[in-house]
Amino acid sequence: MHRLTDTPALHTELERIDYRTTPAYYFDAEQITDPVVLHLLSRCPTVFGIKKAITDLLAGNLDIPLPKATGAIEPGATVRGQVIVAPGAVIAEGAFVTGPVLVCPGAVIEAGARVRDNTVVGPDCRIGFGAEVARCLLTGGVFMKHTSFVGDSVLGLGVNIGAFVSTTGLRVTSGPVTEPATEEVCAHLDGRRIATGQTKFGAVIGDGVIVPAGTVLQPATLIGAHTLLYPKTQVGGFFPAGSQGR
Template sequence: MNNETVKQVTIKELYDLTETAAKPLLESVTYPWEALPKIKDFIIELGNSLDPEEYEKRGENIWIHKSATVFDSAYIAGPCIIGKDTEVRQCAFIRGSALVGDNCVVGNSTELKNVIIFNNVQVPHYNYVGDSILGFHSHMGAGSITSNVKSDKTLVHVKGADFDIATGMKKFGAMLGDYVEVGCNSVLNPGTVIGSHSNIYPLSRVRGYVPSNSIYKDQNDIVTKH
């Protein structure tokens, strides 16, 4: 990775860390993707410190808040934490290393793997979210997914108009800032970083950095919100 800090894609620029239990982990790194290899161990450590009066342990390294709703047909593998008042709906598939915040929706046939989901996030219908971080109040429309491995299996770079950061990572989905809206059936390619308060048009193919407060229509048509 480049030694120079690129402010636009740092944790401080993308996220309000008061809205996630992963705050201690994210404060320990500069770029959000640097937290991805550490999620599993962090969840286990955090889970073992949770109040059993609030969280029920439902299997090896699985902690679910007693106010959360988990449908019988959902599958959850550890390590995993499901926060307060969150819904895990029918046939959701949580493969492990998933830290899901408060007041979230993990919807029907949605798959999660190695993720941090901030509070008030919705991944409600047919979504795949892998090796990714979704910021506070972000939302993925029906059928939108994060692609987390390049087709040629090479290491992922994060690219903007004036920077190229070598992450050294093979598996890297997307980093969504706070209040990001992703339109239905969009694909977020490996290494996508979307700044806070931005909107992605439906059916988009997104790659690289999308600035905050933007509307992404296509790769060559990104406009600033007014």
């Protein structure tokens, strides 16, 4: 079984970084079924490198073979740019997809959903009406069935995004907001600021987490696998795996 720390370069890098910033802390490689998703994660010493890896993957700059684009694009779907729909995946009538995007086997982009900008939708995900995903990796079995937004983020296996959930990815400490963004977003662990190397970074949500309806996640929120989140207007910071976040 290919693990997230199988390469020598990763072993060396992991000796110098906090384990809580590694993909292995959030995602169980033994349960990831898609080879593209697994190889993508295996190349990233920390979760903060996943967005760039997605961009490189979809630009053809990584030696990871992509699936054949033989999935279904229904009449009435709006598809622009490089969009790879793997066998068994569906972009339904009324969906909007703007590449570069990879839709893995078994995933369904439903009517009224929007997926765009360097996103990998993992196997068996369901993106429903009013849900928008941008610059993300959904590792598999993610449910976003209602109006919501997830951007610049990484979601683990079986994550469920409730209605009107939103990630936020910009550091806003002074105005006005500029585009492209210029201020680096930092995560926080044990009172320390951890540089992400990015000006937009939303959240890392580990396997099995349910994000309650109406929740807004602050920039660089890190939620360990199987954390229980209680309904709350805003959450941010770091939640250890298996904890109960209040």
